[in-house]
Amino acid sequence: MVWHPPWSVESSVPLRLRLLRWGLLAFFPTIIWSGLRPNASAAEPSAAGEGLKATTADGDSNLTNLLGSWIWTDKTLDRQTCQFWREFEIPKAAQVTHARLVMTVDNEFTFFLDGRELGRGAEWRELFDYDITPLMSAGRHVLAVKAYNSSSFAGMVFGLRILLGGEKLIEVKSDRSWRIVPEEAKGWEKKATASKTWSEATVIAPFGSAPWQEVPVRINLMPTLQPIKVLFWQTGWFQLTLLSVSGVVILISLRLLAQLALHRKEQWLLRQERARIARDIHDDIGSRITQLVLHGEVMQSERPADAQTRLQLDRICEEARGVLSTMDEILWAVNPKRDTFEDFASFVCGYAEEFLKPTGILCLFDADPAVSDVVLNLPVKRALLMVIKEALNNAVKHSAATEVVLKIKWQSQKLMMVISDNGKGFDQSSARPCRNGLANMAQRVGELGGTCVICSAPGKGCRIEFSIPLKQTGRSAWTWLARFLKQFRLPRNQAAKLRPGETAEAHDPTR
Numbered sequence: 001m002v003w004h005p006p007w008s009v010e011s012s013v014p015l016r017l018r019l020l021r022w023g024l025l026a027f028f029p030t031i032i033w034s035g036l037r038p039n040a041s042a043a044e045p046s047a048a049g050e051g052l053k054a055t056t057a058d059g060d061s062n063l064t065n066l067l068g069s070w071i072w073t074d075k076t077l078d079r080q081t082c083q084f085w086r087e088f089e090i091p092k093a094a095q096v097t098h099a100r101l102v103m104t105v106d107n108e109f110t111f112f113l114d115g116r117e118l119g120r121g122a123e124w125r126e127l128f129d130y131d132i133t134p135l136m137s138a139g140r141h142v143l144a145v146k147a148y149n150s151s152s153f154a155g156m157v158f159g160l161r162i163l164l165g166g167e168k169l170i171e172v173k174s175d176r177s178w179r180i181v182p183e184e185a186k187g188w189e190k191k192a193t194a195s196k197t198w199s200e201a202t203v204i205a206p207f208g209s210a211p212w213q214e215v216p217v218r219i220n221l222m223p224t225l226q227p228i229k230v231l232f233w234q235t236g237w238f239q240l241t242l243l244s245v246s247g248v249v250i251l252i253s254l255r256l257l258a259q260l261a262l263h264r265k266e267q268w269l270l271r272q273e274r275a276r277i278a279r280d281i282h283d284d285i286g287s288r289i290t291q292l293v294l295h296g297e298v299m300q301s302e303r304p305a306d307a308q309t310r311l312q313l314d315r316i317c318e319e320a321r322g323v324l325s326t327m328d329e330i331l332w333a334v335n336p337k338r339d340t341f342e343d344f345a346s347f348v349c350g351y352a353e354e355f356l357k358p359t360g361i362l363c364l365f366d367a368d369p370a371v372s373d374v375v376l377n378l379p380v381k382r383a384l385l386m387v388i389k390e391a392l393n394n395a396v397k398h399s400a401a402t403e404v405v406l407k408i409k410w411q412s413q414k415l416m417m418v419i420s421d422n423g424k425g426f427d428q429s430s431a432r433p434c435r436n437g438l439a440n441m442a443q444r445v446g447e448l449g450g451t452c453v454i455c456s457a458p459g460k461g462c463r464i465e466f467s468i469p470l471k472q473t474g475r476s477a478w479t480w481l482a483r484f485l486k487q488f489r490l491p492r493n494q495a496a497k498l499r500p501g502e503t504a505e506a507h508d509p510t511r
Contacts, residue, residue: 399423
């Protein structure tokens with residue numbers, strides 16, 4: 001038996017034709033796609049010119065069309081700094097839709113727009129692309145470039161295209177319209193007008209000419225900057241207003257301090273005068289009245305007990321003693337050393353005890369410790385003393401009470417005083433103010449800006465409550481420090497003023 005292969009030369013021809021036809025059909029779309037596909041050098045970035053065919057907002061597919069000529073100053077030096085300045089204006093009614101800026105410098109640059117630094121560069125073979133649309137608005141704008149040449153050739157190429165509504169264009173390119181600013185100029189980046197001393201720029205070569213005939217190899221897309229938002233407290237008018245208000249406040253404060261110092265000086269002089277008056281009354285009038293009492297007692301002792309003149313002398317002596325007692329109250333009120341509430345409470349307590357002792361009425365005195373720092377001036381002291389005397393006098397004459405309570409407390413910057421008794425009370429509707437002095441008490445408290453409330457009913461006693469607004473002093477740290485130092489300073493000063501064998505109390509006009 002003869003073996004035959006599954007295929008022969010004759011039978012393999014149709015198979016080969018089919019394989020060739022299938023390969024051509026598979027390769028043909030690849031050839032067609034290769035023919036239709038754009039050149040890789042034109043679509044993808046390359047070392048020969050990366051992104052130079054990018055389309056601008058106005059339809060131009062080549063960024064180099066935006067650029068002007070290479071410009072510099074008339075002399076080119078190594079390690080040279082050249083400052084370029086240019087201004088342009090956008091119409092008021094125009095609306096900016098797009099603004100693109102492309103530039104480079106041989107070798108380094110710093111770019112400013114309206115005095116604000118937007119970017120820097122250091123390679124002339126690369127273009128620097130700025131989208132400044134958000135920064136463009138109607139009005140005048142200033143372009144400023146600070147360029148530096150390290151060595152050899154130097155130049156700047158620049159192009160700005162602004163697209164306005166209605167297909168209008170504004171173009172600014174590097175040409176002779178740019179001005180060269182001297183290096184010693186200050187603040188030239190923000191100046192809206194060029195100085196007459198600024199010379200025109202010199203065109204070194206058109207773009208693409210020697211020695212810069214090489215095509216830029218790359219485009220550097222710079223970040224898009226937004227306008228600087230100036231908050232209202234950063235504006236000049238607000239700062240000027242704040243400065244003016246601060247100045248006015250300082251002037252008012254100085255005036256108030258001056259008035260306060262003058263007021264303190266007046267208060268000090270008033271206290272000095274009050275102390276002098278108290279000393280004069282005590283040393284002169286008090287001593288004279290005391291001598292009159294002594295002379296009357298001597299004459300009284302020389303007369304018979306049943307003589308009419310002795311009775312008259314006895315009456316004169318009693319009246320003189322009453323004048324001395326009244327004068328002691330006046331000296332206590334006038335003396336500035338007795339302006340503290342502690343002295344006032346001590347005096348009132350002693351007066352009530354002496355006044356109620358012959359009547360057998362028990363007097364209870366209750367004072368709030370917080371009131372000890374209150375300072376009472378002369379009118380307040382005098383009015384409070386007269387009100388308390390009137391209330392105690394009414395209690396003795398009309399109440400038939402066995403107990404009187406005097407309370408003093410401090411509440412809401414007010415001095416509260418309460419005088420109550422357990423007497424028979426009275427009907428307020430039928431009471432006559434002219435007989436019991438209630439109207440005088442209310443009037444005295446009202447003159448001090450306070451209020452007076454009287455509560456009474458038959459068989460329920462009487463309660464008189466009045467409040468006077470006062471300012472509490474002595475709580476500050478300065479006053480505490482002054483009191484702390486005073487306890488070390490006063491004994492030495494007093495000891496220097498006293499004569500040998502004399503105590504400080506000997507000069508107290510109230511004693």
